[in-house]
Amino acid sequence: MSKKCLVVDDSKVIRKVARHILETLDFTVDEAVDGRDALDQCLQTPPDVVLLDWNMPVMSGMEFLRALRQSDLPVRPKVVFCTTENGMGHIRAAIEAGADEYVMKPFDRETLESKLQIVGLA
């Protein structure tokens, strides 16, 4: 059965690019436009992995991640940040908040595939 990835990004272009790559890696893809939308979807049907932007309106990636990790979901979706924030401070903060991996934009298929392998999903 294919794994499910929730792509969370306010950019339609990024969602489209990520969806294309993920589908070639046999993932089923859902999309969310911000953290709030993502949290609603996760609480309803948790995905295997969340590909998460940092800066978004309504609810940021970090706010989403903290809420997700504090939720009482029976499963623990993997979270891979995918953001233009490329400083060590941001990376450290993401890992401390419960992110499993981190991708700095721009990215390509090999980068994304390798990160999904690292978290045990590709």
Place this chain on the structure above:
Amino acid sequence: MSEVNSAAIRTLAAMLEARTGQQLVTSRVWRIETSLKPLLRERGMTSTDQLVAAMLKGSEHGLADRVIEALLNNETFFFRDHGVFQLLNGEALEVLRAARAARRRLRIWCAGCSTGQEAYSIAMMIADAPERWQGWTIDILGTDISSGAVERAQTGIFSQFEIQRGLPIMMMMRWFDQEGENWYASAELKRRVQFRRHNVLEQPPMPGRFDLILCRNVLLYFPSAVRTAAFDRLASAIEPDGVLMLGAGETVLGQTAKFVSERELRGLYRPAVLGEASKAA
């Protein structure tokens, strides 16, 4: 930009094969113009044909070397084929650790290491298991035919794009320091790896034999006879109970009788004599 004409392609292909043993296979032909673009720009040239003509005229010292450098494919990334590296770090290194328990020394050769990511991957794997390797001497040598690639490997500097291809974020944080858009290998990591220029078709890069050889996505560029010769070289450089790691799409089947696959180490190969003996046991 104009398309490269077939006479220029033939010239470049012949020169590449003569100097490196590598074939300019059909799948790489499309890359020629892209690869040579920086050299064309430097000279204000508009076509690859002009560059090939200048090279044949021999008016510019070292131009042919630079063209060859540009044509070599330096594609690589950290822990390429994650599953194989897990197998290597698990069963394969454990087999070698048991076999070398008395002398507590491992010699590892990354043949065709490009810009060094693979050699650094091995070094991080070892460094992240200090208890497992306490008291051991682990020599890691990375070699490549491209001087440019070797020079880059020696710097231990990687762009943002390169650093995150295959490298787990925790390892990146532990072993690299950020400066602007680049990531610098720590002195402790660089100390564990040596790099030098070397052609895998030549005599092994140093006396003695290696316990583990990685030669990944290198041999696929050689024509069949040259590939067999390369396997002979690798066989002469590996310990009789050593381990050979090839690229994910590469195999020894039908290419050489010097190495065989082993059921317990799928995707890895061992010298034929030992491999056959362990199958019979």
